[in-house]
Amino acid sequence: MDNIVDKVTNEDYKYGFTTDIETEVIPKGLNEDIIRLISKKKNEPEWLLEFRLEAFRHWQTLTVPTWPHLSIPEIDFQDIYYYAAPKAEVEGSENKEIDPELLKTFDKLGIPLHEQKALAGMAVDAVMDSVSVKTTQQEALAELGIIFCSIGEAVQNYPELVRKYLGSVVSHTDNFYAALNSAVFSDGTFVYIPKGVRCPMELSTYFRINAKGSGQFERTLIVVDDDSYVSYLEGCSAPMRDENQLHAAIVELVAMEHSEIKYSTVQNWYPGDKDGKGGIYNFVTKRALCKGNGSKVSWTQVETGSAITWKYPSCVLLGDNSVGEFYSVAVTNNYQQADTGTKMIHIGKNTHSHIVSKGISAGHSQNSYRGLVKVVENASNARNYSQCDSLLLGDKCGAHTFPYMEVRNETAIVEHEATTSKISEDQVFYCNQRGIKTEDAIALIVGGYAKEVISKLPMEFAVEAKNLLSISLEGSVG
Amino acid sequence: MLLEIKNLHAIIKSNGKEILKGIDLSINAGEVHAIMGPNGSGKSTLSSVLAGNPSYEVTEGEVIFNGKNLLELSPEDRSHEGLFLSFQYPVEIPGVSMSNFMRAAINEHRKYKGLEPLSASDFLKLMREKQEYVELNNKLAGRSVNEGFSGGEKKRNEIFQMAMLEPKLSILDETDSGLDIDALRIVAGGVNKLKSSENASIVITHYQRLLDYIVPDFVHVLYKGKIVKSAGKELALELEKKGYDWIKKELGE
Ligand SMILES: Nc1ncnc2c1ncn2[C@@H]1O[C@H](COP(=O)(O)OP(=O)(O)OP(=O)(O)O)[C@@H](O)[C@H]1O
Ligand SMILES: [Mg+2]
Numbered sequence: 001m002d003n004i005v006d007k008v009t010n011e012d013y014k015y016g017f018t019t020d021i022e023t024e025v026i027p028k029g030l031n032e033d034i035i036r037l038i039s040k041k042k043n044e045p046e047w048l049l050e051f052r053l054e055a056f057r058h059w060q061t062l063t064v065p066t067w068p069h070l071s072i073p074e075i076d077f078q079d080i081y082y083y084a085a086p087k088a089e090v091e092g093s094e095n096k097e098i099d100p101e102l103l104k105t106f107d108k109l110g111i112p113l114h115e116q117k118a119l120a121g122m123a124v125d126a127v128m129d130s131v132s133v134k135t136t137q138q139e140a141l142a143e144l145g146i147i148f149c150s151i152g153e154a155v156q157n158y159p160e161l162v163r164k165y166l167g168s169v170v171s172h173t174d175n176f177y178a179a180l181n182s183a184v185f186s187d188g189t190f191v192y193i194p195k196g197v198r199c200p201m202e203l204s205t206y207f208r209i210n211a212k213g214s215g216q217f218e219r220t221l222i223v224v225d226d227d228s229y230v231s232y233l234e235g236c237s238a239p240m241r242d243e244n245q246l247h248a249a250i251v252e253l254v255a256m257e258h259s260e261i262k263y264s265t266v267q268n269w270y271p272g273d274k275d276g277k278g279g280i281y282n283f284v285t286k287r288a289l290c291k292g293n294g295s296k297v298s299w300t301q302v303e304t305g306s307a308i309t310w311k312y313p314s315c316v317l318l319g320d321n322s323v324g325e326f327y328s329v330a331v332t333n334n335y336q337q338a339d340t341g342t343k344m345i346h347i348g349k350n351t352h353s354h355i356v357s358k359g360i361s362a363g364h365s366q367n368s369y370r371g372l373v374k375v376v377e378n379a380s381n382a383r384n385y386s387q388c389d390s391l392l393l394g395d396k397c398g399a400h401t402f403p404y405m406e407v408r409n410e411t412a413i414v415e416h417e418a419t420t421s422k423i424s425e426d427q428v429f430y431c432n433q434r435g436i437k438t439e440d441a442i443a444l445i446v447g448g449y450a451k452e453v454i455s456k457l458p459m460e461f462a463v464e465a466k467n468l469l470s471i472s473l474e475g476s477v478g
Numbered sequence: 479m480l481l482e483i484k485n486l487h488a489i490i491k492s493n494g495k496e497i498l499k500g501i502d503l504s505i506n507a508g509e510v511h512a513i514m515g516p517n518g519s520g521k522s523t524l525s526s527v528l529a530g531n532p533s534y535e536v537t538e539g540e541v542i543f544n545g546k547n548l549l550e551l552s553p554e555d556r557s558h559e560g561l562f563l564s565f566q567y568p569v570e571i572p573g574v575s576m577s578n579f580m581r582a583a584i585n586e587h588r589k590y591k592g593l594e595p596l597s598a599s600d601f602l603k604l605m606r607e608k609q610e611y612v613e614l615n616n617k618l619a620g621r622s623v624n625e626g627f628s629g630g631e632k633k634r635n636e637i638f639q640m641a642m643l644e645p646k647l648s649i650l651d652e653t654d655s656g657l658d659i660d661a662l663r664i665v666a667g668g669v670n671k672l673k674s675s676e677n678a679s680i681v682i683t684h685y686q687r688l689l690d691y692i693v694p695d696f697v698h699v700l701y702k703g704k705i706v707k708s709a710g711k712e713l714a715l716e717l718e719k720k721g722y723d724w725i726k727k728e729l730g731e
Binding site: 424425426427429430431432433434435436437438440444445447448449450451452 | 529530531532533552553554556557558562563565568569570571572573574578579580582583586587590622639643
């Protein structure tokens with residue numbers, strides 16, 4: 001392979017532009033006053049301010065985690081703007097007219113926000129920096145009793161629901177970044193699907209970082225009641241900058257009896273340039289609670305962006321017969337680093353989990369799978385099957401697998417398979433001989449390798465995800 | 479002349495060992511040339527070098543294909559120019575469906591000729607039509623490229639691809655090995671159907687039985703990296719009967 005790898009060129013990051021818009025920021029740094037200020041800006045009730053302060057006090061006792069297989073430059077948490085709000089609405093406009101600059105931005109990102117231009121079969125919550133700019137299709141959804149709005153709006157309109165579930169799956173004591181997020185979180189999405197409703201369209205959130213020097217601390221909470229179903233998708237992007245920007249999110253999912261949540265991510269944060277300068281630090285805590293019997297949660301992620309990714313979308317399988325799934329493709333190129341995987345915690349009886357992880361490493365990147373399968377004492381008849389594959393392009397990158405198993409019940413069946421492969425010269429030559437040039441051959445082979453995961457994405461996004469895969473590997477093979 | 483090989487020398491890049499030691503061969507459109515020779519004599523290496531496999535390096539000689547300097551073309555352009563290799567060991571590409579693979583190949587060929595890509599329906603029609611050449615089951619075409627195919631299925635799949643791409647020169651490297659008696663007849667029938675006065679083939683084989691179906695105009699013996707004997711189709715019959723010892727003797731070995 002050596003003779004065809006190595007011609008590393010600067011890849012194209014299509015979403016690297018900046019929007020010039022008036023943005024309200026609060027002073028840099030983090031202390032109780034800043035937190036009070038954020039809470040005040042968002043007009044929050046007292047209990048939520050207390051929630052934030054408690055998290056902040058706990059965070060102060062913590063140190064940055066060092067166990068991931070990542071080398072993370074020191075982050076100065078006092079040198080970040082924790083709140084940056086683009087002035088979304090045109091001043092003095094009557095019916096909350098959105099600034100055309102913002103509409104243009106999201107148009108450019110392929111996310112039309114005009115109701116009349118809205119993508120068919122899809123509702124979007126568009127978040128820029130710390131605030132939600134617009135949520136589409138809300139009325140159509142409300143007719144079914146579905147709540148789909150920004151978390152800020154939910155705090156105002158559905159405080160009981162938010163209070164009941166916020167922090168119920170990911171507590172602020174969970175980890176360093178969970179504590180930080182709980183203290184300073186800004187906008188994200190809130191979804192509630194009432195009993196017996198199958199959400200008729202894809203719900204999605206598009207996260208955009210725009211302001212310089214800021215971090216994004218989104219918070220998403222999805223609660224799906226008995227016998228209901230939702231498919232939710234998140235996408236994201238950020239400008240190309242020399243500085244590193246922090247994205248520390250929490251996503252909490254709650255699935256009640258016989259409900260199902262499909263949560264898909266196409267992660268395309270700016271990965272930094274070919275020498276590893278700039279890019280987003282993507283440190284995210286995502287967890288689902290399969291609370292009801294027979295509930296099911298599937299996480300599907302295609303991770304191509306970010307300078308550093310640190311995330312483990314997990315399922316706590318509390319209800320009997322509940323099912324957790326994790327399908328992941330993580331691509332790293334140039335100097336990107338990823339430490340990602342999942343945790344499946346089997347607590348109820350007859351719980352099943354399925355893990356498929358496909359890592360693709362190129363350039364000088366490091367790509368790790370880290371997974372935990374835990375079966376507690378009373379979790380009889382738990383089943384897990386994990387498959388972790390790594391594909392290497394070139395010989396300067398690394399792929400690592402850290403599967404942990406903790407099985408306390410002897411009726412459990414836990415299986416793990418791992419493979420590491422390289423794209424062989426023979427495969428590339430076979431394609432060449434049929435007239436397919438090397439770059440397209442690699443895209444074809446990688447697409448085939450990732451197919452099992454890509455096929456789990458909603459159709460409209462599968463194509464985009466495939467394109468992203470080949471774009472992020474552009475230049476990794478000459 | 480379709481193909482003219484002059485004094486071709488090639489080495490294995492990884493160890494520098496010379497495998498082809500001065501090959502001369504001329505092929506006209508409409509001809510079938512059989513290449514035979516003991517194991518390890520360099521038959522597959524010759525096909526690989528003609529197709530542009532980067533594991534080998536040409537150290538001397540020249541190859542003119544269709545009026546162009548073949549050795550200057552990239553492997554994909556050699557394919558676009560009409561050179562097809564049916565691999566002795568076809569490669570598996572997991573997760574890539576035969577139809578996706580062939581669609582990419584066909585459209586690259588069309589692009590080279592300045593044609594628009596085929597529409598999905600025209601492409602499927604073409605697939606169905608060409609599958610019939612080798613009686614390839616439609617199900618195989620839906621599966622990943624060669625993945626889990628039996629030895630015989632892989633060989634049939636090579637000829638199916640040849641039918642799709644309609645090459646000017648096809649090199650069939652032991653396409654008969656691993657085929658059962660019926661499959662041999664089907665594959666050979668497919669090759670014969672594709673034969674015309676415009677194209678030519680090089681058939682590499684160890685056995686006369688394939689040449690019963692695909693009748694060669696010339697038979698060459700490749701030995702230790704050189705063509706040491708060339709004659710008409712009767713040479714294959716003689717080799718079948720007597721083996722290679724008499725040729726080695728003729729060479730004074
Ligand atoms: N990539 C390679 N690396 C190392 N040795 C090679 C390589 N390719 C060919 N060889 C060697 O070159 C010689 C010729 O091989 P080649 O495959 O061309 O023979 P062949 O005539 O096709 O034999 P067979 O009838 O068994 O298919 C053999 O000794 C083989 O081991
Ligand atoms: Mg051979």
